[in-house]
Amino acid sequence: xxxxxxxxxxxxxxxxxxxxxxxxxxxxxxxxxxxxxxxxxxxxxxxxxxxxxxxxxxxxxxxxxxxxxxxxxxxxxxxxxxxxxxxxxxxxxxxxxxxxxxxxxxxxxxxxxxxxxxxxxxxxxxxxxxxxxxxxxxxxxxxxxxxxxxxxxxxxxxxxxxxxxxxxxxxxxxxxxxxxxxxxxxxxxxxxxxxxxxxxxxxxxxxxxxxxxxxxxxxxxxxxxxxxxxxxxxxxxxxxxxxxxxxxxxxxxxxxxxxxxxxxxxxxxxxxxxxxxxxxxxxxxxxxxxxxxxxxxxxxxxxxxxxxxxxxxxxxxxxxxxxxxxxxxxxxxxxxxxxxxxxxxxxxxxxxxxxxxxxxxxxxxxxxxxxxxxxxxxxxxxxxxxxxxxxxxxxxxxxxxxxxxxxxxxxxxxxxxxxxxxxxxxxxxxxxxxxxxxxxxxxxxxxxxxxxxxxxxxxxxxxxxxxxxxxxxxxxxxxxxxxxxxxxxxxxxxxxxxxxxxxxxxxxxxxxxxxxxxxxxxxxxxxxxxxxxxxxxxxxxxxxxxxxxxxxxxxxxxxxxxxxxxxxxxxxxxxxxxxxxxxxxxxxxxxxxxxxxxxxxxxxxxxxxxxxxxxxxxxxxxxxxxxxxxxxxxxxxxxxxxxxxxxxxxxxxxxxxxxxxxxxxxxxxxxxxxxxxxxxxxxxxxxxxxxxxxxxxxxxxxxxxxxxxxxxxxxxxxxxxxxxxxxxxxxxxxxxxxxxxxxxxxxxxxxxxxxxxxxxxxxxxxxxxxxxxxxxxxxxxxxxxxxxxxxxxxxxxxxxxxxxxxxxxxxxxxxx
Numbered sequence: 029x030x031x032x033x034x035x036x037x038x039x040x041x042x043x044x045x046x047x048x049x050x051x052x053x054x055x056x057x058x059x060x061x062x063x064x065x066x067x068x069x070x071x072x073x074x075x076x077x078x079x080x081x082x083x084x085x086x087x088x089x090x091x092x093x094x095x096x097x098x099x100x101x102x103x104x105x106x107x108x109x110x111x112x113x114x115x116x117x118x119x120x121x122x123x124x125x126x127x128x129x130x131x132x133x134x135x136x137x138x139x140x141x142x143x144x145x146x147x148x149x150x151x152x153x154x155x156x157x158x159x160x161x162x163x164x165x166x167x168x169x170x171x172x173x174x175x176x177x178x179x180x181x182x183x184x185x186x187x188x189x190x191x192x193x194x195x196x197x198x199x200x201x202x203x204x205x206x207x208x209x210x211x212x213x214x215x216x217x218x219x220x221x222x223x224x225x226x227x228x229x230x231x232x233x234x235x236x237x238x239x240x241x242x243x244x245x246x247x248x249x250x251x252x253x254x255x256x257x258x259x260x261x262x263x264x265x266x267x268x269x270x271x272x273x274x275x276x277x278x279x280x281x282x283x284x285x286x287x288x289x290x291x292x293x294x295x296x297x298x299x300x301x302x303x304x305x306x307x308x309x310x311x312x313x314x315x316x317x318x319x320x321x322x323x324x325x326x327x328x329x330x331x332x333x334x335x336x337x338x339x340x341x342x343x344x345x346x347x348x349x350x351x352x353x354x355x356x357x358x359x360x361x362x363x364x365x366x367x368x369x370x371x372x373x374x375x376x377x378x379x380x381x382x383x384x385x386x387x388x389x390x391x392x393x394x395x396x397x398x399x400x401x402x403x404x405x406x407x408x409x410x411x412x413x414x415x416x417x418x419x420x421x422x423x424x425x426x427x428x429x430x431x432x433x434x435x436x437x438x439x440x441x442x443x444x445x446x447x448x449x450x451x452x453x454x455x456x457x458x459x460x461x462x463x464x465x466x467x468x469x470x471x472x473x474x475x476x477x478x479x480x481x482x483x484x485x486x487x488x489x490x491x492x493x494x495x496x497x498x499x500x501x502x503x504x505x506x507x508x509x510x511x512x513x514x515x516x517x518x519x520x521x522x523x524x525x526x527x528x529x530x531x532x533x534x535x536x537x538x539x540x541x542x543x544x545x546x547x548x549x550x551x552x553x554x555x556x557x558x559x560x561x562x563x564x565x566x567x568x569x570x571x572x573x574x575x576x577x578x579x580x581x582x583x584x585x586x587x588x589x590x591x592x593x594x595x596x597x598x599x600x601x602x603x604x605x606x607x608x609x610x611x612x613x614x615x616x617x618x619x620x621x622x623x624x625x626x627x628x629x630x631x632x633x634x635x636x637x638x639x640x641x642x643x644x645x646x647x648x649x650x651x652x653x654x655x656x657x658x659x660x661x662x663x664x665x666x667x668x669x670x671x672x673x674x675x676x677x678x679x680x681x682x683x684x685x686x687x688x689x690x691x692x693x694x695x696x697x698x699x700x701x702x703x704x705x706x707x708x709x710x711x712x713x714x715x716x717x718x719x720x721x722x723x724x725x726x727x728x729x730x731x732x733x734x735x736x737x738x739x740x741x742x743x744x745x746x747x748x749x750x751x752x753x754x755x756x757x758x759x760x761x762x763x764x765x766x767x768x769x770x771x772x773x774x775x776x777x778x779x780x781x782x783x784x785x786x787x788x789x790x791x792x793x794x795x796x797x798x799x800x801x802x803x804x805x806x807x808x809x810x811x812x813x814x815x816x817x818x819x820x821x822x823x824x825x826x827x828x829x830x831x832x833x834x835x836x837x838x839x840x841x842x843x844x
Contacts, residue, residue: 044292044324044328046288046292046731046734046735046738047288047289047292047293047328047332047381047735048328048331048332048335049332049731050284050285050288050289050292050332050728050731050732051285051289051328051329051332051333051336051377051380051381052332052333052335052336052339052377053281053285053336053724053727053728054281054282054284054285054336054376054377054380054724054728055332055333055336055337055339055340055373055374055376055377056336056337056339056340056343056373057281057340057724058275058281058282058340058372058373058376059336059337059339059340059341059344059369059370059372059373060340060341060343060344060347061275062275062366062368062369062372062373063340063341063344063363063364063365063366063369064344064347064348066364066365066366066368066369067344067348067362067363067364069364070362070364071362071364079145079230079256080145080230080252080253080255080256081145081252082142082143082145082232082252083143083230083231083232083252083255084231084232084233084234084236084251084252085230085231085234085236085239085249085250085251085252086228086229086230086231086249086250086251086252086254086255087099087103087228087229087230087231087239087243087247087248087249088228088229088247088248088250089246089247089248090114090227090228090229090247091244091246092223093218093223093225093227095244096114096227096229097114098244099229099242099243099244099247100112100113100114100229102242102243103229103231103234103239103242103243105242106234106235106238106239106242107234107238108233108234108235108238109231109232109233109234109239110142110232110233110234111140111142111143111231111232111233112140112143112229112230112231112232113138113139113140113143113144113229113230114136114214114227114228114229114230115135115136115138115214115227115228115229115230116135116136116214116217116218116225116226116227117133117134117135117136117217117225117226117228118133118134118178118179118217118220118221118224118225118226119131119132119133119134119178119179120132120133120134120176120177120178120179120208120210120220121176121177121179122168122174122175122176122177122208122210123174123175123177123693123694124168124172124173124174124175130166130208131179131208132163132208132209132210133209133210134160134176134178134210134211134212134217134220135209135210135211135212135217136211136212136213136214136217137153137154137161137211137212137213138230142232143230143232146161146196146197146211147196147197148161148194148195148196148197149164149194149195149196149197150170150194150195151170151192151193151194151195152193152194153193153194153211154193154194154211154212154213154216155213156213157213157215157216157219158188158189158190158191158216159190159191159193159212159213159216160174160176160190160191160192160193160210160211160212160216161192161193161194161195161196161210161211161212162192162194162195162196162208162209162210162211163195163196163198163208163209163210163211164195164196164197164198165198165208165209166195166208166209168192168208169192170192170193170194170195171191171192172191172192173189173190173191173192174189174190174191174192175188175189175190176188176189176190176210176212176220177220178217178220178221178224178225190212190216194211196209196211230252236249236251281724281725281728282376282380283505284502284505284506284725284728284729284732285380285728286380286383286384287384287498287501287502287732288502288728288729288731288732288735289325289380289381289384289385290384290385290387290388292735293321293325293384293385293388293389294388294391297321297388297389297391304317304393308393314393317389317393318389318390318393321385321388321389322382322385322386322389324385325381325382325384325385325389326378326381326382328381329377329378329379329380329381329382330374330377330378332377332381333373333374333376333377333378333381334374336373336377337370337373337374340369340373341363341365344363344365345363348362348363417457417458417460418458418461420454420457421454421455421457421458422454422458423454424450424451424453424454424457425451425454425455425458427450428447428448428449428450428451428452428453428454429447429451430447431443431444431446431447431450432444432447432448432450432451432790433447434447435447435790435794436790436793436794436798437798438794439794439795439796439797440794441791441794441795443794444790444791444793444794445791445794448787448790448791451783451787452508452783452787455779455783456501456504456505459497459500459501459504459779460493460494460497461493462779463493463496463497463500463772463775463776463779464493464496464497466775466778466779467486467496467771467772467775468486468487470486470771470774470775471483471485471486471487471771472486474486474767474771478767481760481763481764481767482767484764485764485765485767485768485771486771488744488764488768496772498732498736499732499733499736499737499769499772499773499776500772500773500775500776500779501776502728502729502732502733503726503729503730503732503733503773503776503777503780503818503821503822504776504777504779504780505725505729505780506722506725506726506728506729506780507726507776507777507780507781507784507814507815507818508779508780508781508783508784508787509722509725509784510719510722510726510780510784510814511780511781511783511784511785511788511811511814512783512784512787512788512791513719513722513784513788514719514784514788514807514810514811514814515784515785515787515788515789515806515807515811516787516788516789516791516792518788518806518807518810519788519789519792520792520795532699532700532703533593533594533595533597533700534592534593534594534665534666534667534698534699534700535592535594535665535666535667535668535699535700535701536665536666536668536681536684536697536698536699536701537663537664537665537666537696537697537698537699538550538554538663538664538666538684538688538692538695538696538697539662539663539664539695539696539698540662540663540692540694540695540696541692541694544660544662545660545661545662546660546661546662546663546664546691546692546695547691547692548661550664550687550688550691550692551563551565551661551664553687553691554664554666554684554687554688557680557683557684557687558680558683559668559669559672559676559680560666560667560668560669560680560684561591561667561668561669562588562591562592562665562666562667563588563592563664563665563666563667564584564585564588564589564591564592564664564665565585565588565649565661565664566582566583566584566589566649566661566662566663566664566665567582567583567649567652567653567659567660567661567662567663568580568581568582568583568652568659568662568663569581569583569627569652569655569656569659570627570656571625571626571627571652571655571656572625572626572627573615573623573624573625573626577614577615579611579644579645580644580645581605581625581644581645581646581647581652582643582644582645582646582647582652582663583646583647583648583649583650583651583652583653583659584599584600584646584647584648584649585648585649586599586600586601586648589665591667592665592666592667593665593667594667594700597639597640597643598637598638598639598640598646599646600637600646600647600648600651601648602648602650602651603634603635603648603651604634604635604636604637604647604648605623605625605634605635605636605637605645605646605647605651606637606638606639606643606645606646606647607623607636607637607638607639607645608638608639608640608641608643608644608645609638609639609641610641611645612636612638617636618636619636619637619638620635620636620637621635621636622634622635622636623635623636625647625655626655627655627656628655628656630654630655631655632651632654632655634647634651666684666699668680668681668701677701677704681701684697685697726817726821729821730821730824730825731825732825733769733772733773733821733822733825733826734824734825734826734828734829737765737768737769737825737826737829737830738828738829738832741765741829741830741832741833745833745836748761748833748836749836749837749838750838751764752837752838753838758834758835759834761830761833761834762830762831762833762834763830764830765826765829765830765833766822766823766826766827766830768826769822769823769825769826770819770822770823770826771822772822773818773819773821773822773823773825774815774818774819774822776818777814777815777817777818777819778815780814780818781811781814781815784811785806785811
């Protein structure tokens with residue numbers, strides 16, 4: 029039987045192409061995802077390991093600068109230690125005339141060349157005070173004078189101007205897109221931070237225990253390799269989630285391919301019914317026939333999986349090339365193909381193919397040899413369907429809907445997702461009772477347009493619920509998930525700006541240096557910018573309460589502020605102070621009670637008003653001026669016109685930023701308008717990526733539709749011959765089969781879109797809440813295009829089976 033099985037596989041290799049293609053695509057997707065994940069991990073580790081490549085040990089928890097210096101001196105005396113350096117780092121703001129501000133990190137350059145990991149691209153390394161080198165991702169030329177300010181810590185007395193003396197090559201490192209990279213002497217960074225910088229010692233040579241013994245208690249010693257892995261894990265914190273998301277799409281492709289493979293083997297075994305019957309008649313047992321089919325599935329799975337491995341590695345390589353050209357944040361310079369990725373891909377392909385062939389193999393041996401030798405049409409399933417299937421489907425649908433509703437009302441995303449999954453599985457189980465009647469209903473409309481062939485196609489599609497459901501299920505899965513993402517992202521785009529407005533109701537904020545006033549004319553000039561509708565001037569001052577609580581209060585003109593805010597917040601009136609609820613609770617005060625506010629020797633009693641969470645305490649500007657000796661305007665709120673496009677927003681924001689930084693080079697520009705535009709861009713990109721990923725499942729589903737149509741052609745050979753004998757032309761027969769495929773595909777696509785509409789709206793409602801959900805103008809065009817693509821997929825899938833059916837002569841078909 030083994031020789032016969034292998035001979036059959038060689039003789040009818042073309043029959044397996046559809047199944048092999050489905051397996052190849054699914055395996056390639058999984059392998060590409062795993063290879064890219066390991067490539068990202070290796071790339072980040074390699075780029076970060078540059079700092080630790082010549083480092084044997086890394087010492088942390090060194091204490092202050094003096095303690096770190098003592099530790100370095102002690103380690104230098106350890107036998108075998110060749111070099112020691114203490115890396116000092118801090119986040120910084122770099123300001124250059126004409127270039128605005130850049131934020132990044134400053135790191136010290138090791139004096140010992142053995143431990144200096146930076147590669148010089150131009151100029152020289154800093155060796156004296158007030159000299160810096162910058163990363164190659166900066167546009168600051170050598171000789172530029174800049175102001176360097178440490179962030180988050182006390183600024184030391186030596187902070188101020190520095191001169192760029194060199195450029196460090198950051199190509200192939202994770203830092204190249206991390207903001208500006210500044211490299212300076214350790215003494216300068218210690219001065220900038222007043223001794224509050226982060227410190228880490230790197231050691232070359234020596235013994236780990238001896239190094240640890242030379243240090244004060246509390247210091248931690250690990251190897252350079254361990255430190256590189258630790259930093260890589262922090263950098264790649266979100267990549268595991270991305271990998272898991274991609275693998276979820278890969279699992280979807282595997283499930284769809286399993287359905288396609290099962291249909292493919294059903295097609296193959298239907299074509300070989302008489303051949304298998306003859307084998308049974310000459311002595312082959314049912315077990316031998318089933319074993320033969322399983323061996324065929326293993327061969328098909330193995331060959332297709334190996335091809336899928338090569339294709340997946342090739343796709344991963346293509347992605348790394350594109351990523352290198354686009355300068356993505358994660359280094360993907362060298363492809364890392366792990367044995368685990370290859371083993372998982374091979375196992376997935378072989379196992380799925382084997383399992384998918386089990387049911388067709390059992391069905392092929394369920395008929396007696398004599399019955400199989402008798403020419404007969406495949407009997408349609410009885411109208412009375414499985415009671416168990418109905419019970420499970422209806423129960424699952426009701427229970428899933430209840431869980432989905434609970435998740436939406438409780439804003440529990442995972443609960444809602446679980447309910448949606450149960451609902452979807454229930455709908456798939458009930459498809460046998462949903463799709464055929466729906467096809468019949470659609471077929472009536474088609475019959476009115478296309479005549480008898482359309483009516484006959486509808487009758488054929490509804491006559492065999494099993495075949496029709498099998499054809500629709502694979503496509504239904506892909507279309508449903510695609511529609512869910514389209515509707516979900518459209519709803520997020522409509523709801524997220526409102527949520528952002530609640531948290532960040534200011535389009536653009538302009539803030540000067542603390543304690544410094546903005547130019548008096550800046551607000552007026554910003555108000556003259558096209559598409560700017562309101563500008564509010566704010567002041568701030570330091571005050572204290574009678575309980576001794578010191579705080580910074582913002583002074584506003586209530587009318588100006590209300591016009592500049594996207595959503596209303598509680599604003600003060602004269603004689604009031606608006607205090608966030610958490611501060612009221614901290615002070616032990618209540619809304620409506622008087623609070624004595626002191627500042628600059630003056631005290632004023634103001635009525636407390638409970639405000640919203642987030643903003644600082646607010647007072648009317650005149651009240652604040654009376655308490656704090658007329659504070660100057662030091663910030664502005666700017667509101668843009670409603671309904672602007674992303675391009676218009678970018679144009680207005682650029683003009684506002686230019687005016688502000690021209691007047692005050694160190695101005696801080698903030699606000700939510702850029703976040704809204706960035707969110708839309710991210711969502712649009714996500715939609716393109718997701719639809720691209722789902723196209724893999726839809727492509728496999730198209731193969732499934734073609735395979736099931738091929739099974740239909742085999743089962744109805746005599747019917748096709750009879751139609752030809754009574755006058756239906758070859759073109760008519762092809763049209764009949766294409767109509768049937770289109771009917772099933774369109775019905776599956778419409779059902780998928782309806783489910784996707786429900787799941788998409790429910791999913792976003794579980795995130796934002798029913799009350800905060802903004803129903804968008806649903807993307808009907810995109811959803812209609814999804815249905816259209818489903819119909820076109822049906823046409824494409826039916827072309828080859830229809831052509832094959834039309835080529836057989838009527839006499840040959842009826843004699844089959």
